Amino acid sequence: MATDWKQNEREESAMKLWQKLYIVLIVPILIILNIAIYLLFGITYRQNIQAEKNQAIGDFGMIIDQIYGEIQSSQMQDTDIKKTIQKYTNYYKQQKIELGLWEGKNKKKIYYSDKSHFKYQQKNITDNKVVKCYIDGHTRLMVFKVQKYGKTIYYFGYEKTLYNLDSMWKNIRIYYAIGSVAISIIMAIFMVFVLKKCIKPVVNLNETVKKMAGGDLKTRTDIKGNDELAVLGKNINIMAETIEKNMKQIMDETERKQWFIDNLAHEMKTPVTGICGFVEYMERAKISEDERMECLEFIGHEARRMQNMSYELLDLAVIRHSDIKKENINMKKFTDVLADWQKKRFADKRIDAKWDVKTDRLFGDEQLLEMLLRNIFENAFRATDEYGKINTYVYETENETVFKVEDNGCGMNQEEIEKIKEPFYRVDKSRSRKQGGTGLGVSLCQKIVEKHDGTLEYSSQKGVGTTVTVRIPLQ
Helix, strand or coil: CHHHHHHHHHHHHCCCHHHHHHHHHHHHHHHHHHHHHHHHHHHHHHHHHHHHHHHHHHHHHHHHHHHHHHHHHHCCCHHHHHHHHHHHHHHCHHHCEEEEEEECCCCEEEEECCCCCHHHCHHHCCCCEEEEEEECCEEEEEEEEEEEECCEEEEEEEEEECHHHHHHHHHHHHHHHHHHHHHHHHHHHHHHHHHHHHHHHHHHHHHHHHHHHCCCCCCCCCCCCCCHHHHHHHHHHHHHHHHHHHHHHHHHHHHHHHHHHHHHHHHHHHHHHHHHHHHHHHHHCCCCHHHHHHHHHHHHHHHHHHHHHHHHHHHHHHHHHCCCCCEECCHHHHHHHHHHHHHHHCCCCCCEEEEEECCCCCEECHHHHHHHHHHHHHHHHHHCCCCCEEEEEEEECCCEEEEEEEECCCCCCHHHHHHCCCCCCCCCHHHHHHCCCCCCHHHHHHHHHHHCCCEEEEEEECCCEEEEEEEEECC
């Protein structure tokens, strides 16, 4: 009990299938989605930066051309150049542009405003070089250009702070974070719903199998559709039906075996009790020679009946569990042997036995088919009075050899016909017991016919007679 409880506890605590699928599917999907969005944003950001760089180079080139034109036209000194740079710086201040100027190879500072950030990049001053840097929380682009005026080399600097771009991307990052979380939550909830819906048939199958394992073989799955799970459900239903059918057959077979054993015990008990009684009587009582012979006759009769019963039981067991050898049988030889046996067996009652054979084809196990017909003839003999008639007709249909045995014996009603194939059943128990009948002959006949994939039919009328029809396939 404790073990079952622990097992159930482990099953309950174990991760469910939809949870495993959720982890396997949603987590990678969300990771990939976020990476993809991040990369997309990164590409867009780099494209924007590149566009800003191209614009900065173009703008700076235009500004340099303007400044250089003024310098050349007025023959300016350094101080005048400085003022010119200041003028242009003030002009472009609204556009967040700063200008700088350095002189000579040592890059002596002539001018740049305190608001600029050239001091951080003075070492990187190179002609037509664009420097992207992140200073004081903002992205800044710096462009440097070398111009020669007379014998003097001037280094011009251009600085633009990308406030708008930084602000935009700050908002984008915020929206991205919010959107990513929102999308992740929505997708997570959606995937939970989808997975649970997808897993529902699996849960249904699991519950069905559990019920089957618990003994409820009538339960069935109700999965609709044509997908793999639906096909699996249908196959499970087929399996359940097959198991249920097999179990019923097993139960029926078990009941039949038990009924057979019970009846066998009863059938054996009767002659054994009689034999023991007569033996005890012969031992204790003073009886005449005639009485002693009567007792011995009874004992011999019951012993022979028990012997016959044991032989027939052995035949039943052998036939049930053995394969048969089918072959083409010589019909004339087959019927001659049976007719000769009839002549000897029916002599005491003077029964008129006739044969009407209209085919020479018979396919099966000769020994078993002979046993089959002998049992049929034996039953007909026991049911028929002295000077009775037993006629046998043999003919061929499209694919069968048919044996029809008719007698004018005591006959049977419908209830008796329905029970005749049951082991140990006897229509006239007193007549059958007197003549040594065991009630196993019809059961033996039925098994022989089944081994040949044939049929055994009885038709009868009380007080008129019985007709037994055997159909044996030709191939």
